[in-house]
Amino acid sequence: MSAAPKHEQYDVVVIGAGPAGLAATTATARAGLSTLLLDENAGPGGQVWRAIDATPVKNEALLGADYWSGAEIARAARDSGAEIIHRATVWSLDRNLELGVSVGGGSAFIKAKRVIIATGAQERPFPIPGWTLPGVMTAGAAQTMLKSSGLVPDGPTVRAGQGPLLWLLAAQILRLGGRIDRVLDTTPRANYLAALPHAFAFMTSLYFVKGLAMMREVRAKVKVTTGVTELAAGTNRLESVSYVTAGGRRETLPVELLLLHHGVVPNVNLAMAAGVEHRWNELQLCWTPVLDADGNSSLPGIAIAGDGAGIGGAQAALWRGRIAAERAIKALRPTAKVSDLSPQLKRAERGRAFLDILFKPAKQFRIPQGDTIVCRCEEITAKDVLDSVAIGATGPNQLKAYRRTGMGPCQGRLCGLTVTELMAEARGKSPQEIGYYRLRAPVKPIMLSELASLPKSDEATKAVVRG
Structure with a gap:
């Protein structure tokens, strides 16, 4: 290397x-x-x-x-x-x-x-009340710790969200002796019917047998609550997670670690x-x-x-x-002679439409309201964004001037989709019409010393000295 x-x-x-x-x-x-x-x-x-x-x-x-x-x-x-x-x-x-x-x-x-x-x-942003609190992590972050260091939770832990990684991570944590107290599945029940026309392709794909086995493995050891329609992790510190089931019943679970996942x-x-x-x-x-x-x-x-x-x-x-x-x-x-690999790609993608439709996240988990934080870097809430729309902000780039959203260290990775959808709904337009942040280099945070180390021509150096 x-x-x-x-x-x-x-x-x-x-x-x-x-x-x-x-x-x-x-x-x-x-x-x-x-x-x-x-x-x-x-x-x-x-x-x-x-x-x-x-x-x-x-x-x-x-x-x-x-x-x-x-x-x-x-x-x-x-x-x-x-x-x-x-x-x-x-x-x-x-x-x-x-x-x-x-x-x-x-x-x-x-x-x-x-x-x-x-x-x-x-990972897709999962902006629920309390998602920025210590003790709340994404499934991807937890999986990074598991693979890189062999670390798994040993205190009260709840997995919440939807998608294949929900089940994969739960299975891996349990195999390594970790603790999961509950899985809160937010998959909308209407998605099952919508995905049905694509079920045969999925059942004959690479995913079906493996996915079914993982779900059975997790369900054998952990209680799974399906049809969750609301989630909240608190306001000041993570002590519990509250949720509402499809039947409208609100419940609260004590928790030290909440792992969120809403797809990728x-x-x-x-x-x-x-x-x-x-x-x-x-x-x-x-x-x-x-x-x-x-x-x-x-x-x-x-x-x-x-x-x-x-x-x-x-x-x-x-x-x-x-x-x-x-x-x-x-x-x-x-x-050079090259091969046609499209049949192999088509076979690998078989069943993808079923997963996309089944795990299409519900609106309430993508488009937050009130004091729920949207931009973690600048601590901008959904209300702040809507207030800016009310006084004239037309899209994510103009919103930067109003609220500095997308201008922090993550450069929009954790708020960009939410801002687009939130503004689109508020203005009655499509996400395509609203657009996304205008991104510029550097697209990742770097030190000024790194920029200063770039090779410089004599002409450029003289220009700076003269200035």
């Missing part, structure tokens, strides 16, 4: 070492293209295979076969001849395929002939800042990039693979990464 990029230019730069990024890196490097893989984590795997080379959980049965399948993928990328840099922050990407990268306290600009963005997914959405910040066109996805309720069948974006030379192209799961991400890589190979080596 390199401490900093060895060269100023590469044939292919891949951003993100999850399933898609690892697969793309392996393919382009093996084809003889100079390939650089940049990833912000300490090791390969992304969230799906996090800490695959370093996890202290060595019993393969505890994390499951799907997790350990990542070891071979990571090994293939490492042995491919690609240059791989971890703990690297990619904070800029422009239309000329120049990237700003920070590694080890210093920054540099590098050029690429092709860029494959494989930044994956992030594409991590779009880098691609948006680069100028890639995005559209509002009504099925997945998020922004997704406009791509062709090969993953090529609206900007020449930039492809997007994996869940950053739209949520599809780890297996689909692998094939998307390979497809994007083969198109890069063909673009740079026109005589």
Whole structure:
């Protein structure tokens, strides 16, 4: 592994070492293209295979076969001849395929002939009363601690939300001897009927048997409350979680740890800042990039693979990464032979529509009201946003001037979707019409010293001195 990029230019730069990024890196490097893989984590795997080379959980049965399948993928990328840099922050990407990268306290600009963005997914915001309190975590954060350090909760713990990760994390925690007192399932009951037309495709997919087994495993050990329509974690400290069932009954559970999960959405910040066109996805309720069948974006030379192209799961991400890589190979080596991998991708995506419809989050959990915090960085509430709309704020970018939403360290990752939907509802418009934050470099927080370390020409230095 390199401490900093060895060269100023590469044939292919891949951003993100999850399933898609690892697969793309392996393919382009093996084809003889100079390939650089940049990833912000300490090791390969992304969230799906996090800490695959370093996890202290060595019993393969505890994390499951799907997790350990990542070891071979990571090994293939490492042995491919690609240059791989971890703990690297990619904070800029422009239309000329120049990237700003920070590694080890210093920054540099590098050029690429092709860029494959494989930044994956992030958890959807889950803005309920008390979601910013100490003791409230996302499922993804809890899973990171489990995989990286083998840590599981041992006090009163409640899992709340919906989606496949709800059941996967619960199963993993229980296998490692952790404690879960209750699972509060917020899946709207109407979703089951809506998803029914897609049930056959799901039952014949890769997901069905595994998902059913996980649900049975968890239900055998933990009480599951379904049809939850309201959630609140308190106002000053986390002592309990209150919820309302589909029948209208309100209950309260004592809790020390509340793990929230509302599904995942594409991590779009880098691609948006680069100028890639995005559209509002009504099925997945998020922004997704406009791509062709090969993953090529609206900007020449930039492809997007994996869940950053739209949520599809780890297996689909692998094939998307390979497809994007083969198109890069063909673009740079026109005589190269490439394969048609679309049938494999289609098979990996089978059943996805069922999951998207079944786990479509309810409106009340996406669009908060009153004093519920929307922007965690600036502590802006739903009422603050609506008050700004009432006096003239027309979209997320104008809202920045009113309330500074989206201007904190997360740069909109934890509030962007909520702000868009909240303003869309208030103004009677679609999320597409309301739009998203206008993102600019740097898209990740970096130190001023890192910017100062960038190579400077004599002309630039003289300009500053004269100024």
